[in-house]
Each structure stands twice: as structure tokens, then as C-alpha cells.
Amino acid sequence: MPEEEKKQRISRAWADLLGLSGGVEGQRPSNSRPPSINVTGDGPVIVGNGNVFKIHPNITVVQAGNGLIDIAQKRRILELRDQISGVSRHVDGHEMSPAFLMRRLNTHMGVECYTEIPADQFHKAESYLWRLRGMIDGMAGASTSPSWRDRRIQALLARCKELNCHGWRRSYMRKVFGTASIDDLSNDQVGKLHRAVMSRKAAA
Structure with missing residues (x-):
């Protein structure tokens, strides 16, 4: 088919589709309204006088990764x-509601949403939440919540790792409790150790 004829057929087909047939080229009759057509999928679409066009929809692809935290890290933050x-209840x-905590985390990390946290800053976000958990665990009433002892130990060990102060x-x-094993400590002693670790400053 000659190129010019092909262009004319396409032009006529779109004119039919837009309700311009029989009118002045480039104008729509005042009493006509263009049809509303929603196209989904990827296949041939018949328009106008039988012309068939292959329509390829625009597809937006969201790529995972891009230097941001992964699924496991997102799960850890939400946990x-x-x-x-x-x-806190x-x-x-x-x-503190989950929404309030996420606003605090986002502000601390300088992002609009936690999913925008760079992967290489995940440790900073996790440490911030550990400190919040340690703070709330140290308040009166927290010890009545389930797994209080385990959370205190996890928090102080994470802080020791952050400060590199396990030694x-x-x-x-050994000096205060006469043992180097956390398992040997009572709940009161775990609380005292937690306070000592959390009050320790990072080395200059």
C-alpha cells in the first residue's frame, strides 16, 4: 500500500473515531460529542470504518532496589x-501509635516514607528504633508487657554492637554482678545493665 494512501486511511479512521466524518477537516460538528473509549490490554483495536490498529499501552515499570532498603529490611522496621x-500501651x-512512630522515623531519616530509606542507612534506622524501644521498655509498667526481659537484652546487645563495647x-x-553471662542476671539486674549500656556515649 502506498505510504500516502496509508496515511489517508489512518486519518479517516481517527476522524470516524472522533466523530469528525462529514465535517470540515480538523473540526468537530457542534452537535456531536466524541466517544469515550477506554483501552486495556495489548491487542488489535477496530475503529471507524473497519480499520485495525495495534495499540501498545504505556506501561510504568517500578524497579525494586535502586539502592533502597529491601523487603526483609522493611519487614524488620515494621516489626x-x-x-x-x-x-507503649x-x-x-x-x-505511641504505629503512625506516630513512622512519622518520627521518617523525620529522623529525612525521608517522606520509610520505603525511601537508603539501604546503606538501614542500620541507622534500626538503631533509632532500638533506642526508642529501649526507652519505652525502661518506663514504669513496661515490664508487665510480654517478653519484656528478651526485649531489654536484645536492645542492650544491639546498642553494644553499635558502640562496639561488648568488652x-x-x-x-563481672564487676557489678559477679558474672559475664546475661542468662545469670535477674530481671532487676537486666534492667540495671540496660540503663548502663544505654547511657554509655559513643567513643569520640
């Missing part, structure tokens, strides 16, 4: 968020 919110006047922790435990 910590839910733990903090759950414990046992502390009078300090209840200091073991020395402190």
Missing part, C-alpha cells in the same frame, strides 16, 4: 514499630 507500639501517658559490657557485668 520493631509494632513492638514499640505494643509495649502498657505505659500510662506514653502510648566493656562483660567487664561491667
